[in-house]
Amino acid sequence: MKYTIETELETDGRYIAEIVEIPGAMSYGKTRFEAIAKAEALALRVIADRLENEHITTEHIEFAL
Numbered sequence: 528m529k530y531t532i533e534t535e536l537e538t539d540g541r542y543i544a545e546i547v548e549i550p551g552a553m554s555y556g557k558t559r560f561e562a563i564a565k566a567e568a569l570a571l572r573v574i575a576d577r578l579e580n581e582h583i584t585t586e587h588i589e590f591a592l
Contacts, residue, residue, distance in 0.1 A: 529589045530570060534559050546570040563592075 531547040537555075544562035546552035552570045556562030 528574075529591055532563055532566060532592050534562060534592075549573050 530549065532544055533547055534542055534544045536542055536559075541555045541557065542559045542562040543553060543555050544559070544566035546566055546569075549570050552566055552573060554562055554565035554569055556565055
């Protein structure tokens with residue numbers, strides 16, 4: 528599975544990162560890197576929950592900017 532990360536600089540100086548394919552998987556950070564890392568961590572929690580509850584199966588996970 529491949530997941531797309533979109534980032535944007537907010538007017539207040541924070542960055543927001545969103546995993547497009549996972550609704551609600553978005554996070555703010557002081558830097559672009561921090562926002563991406565937090566969004567990836569959240570996405571991995573969602574994916575782990577889905578795998579554990581047999582909603583999806585996957586051999587590998589790939590994030591792309």
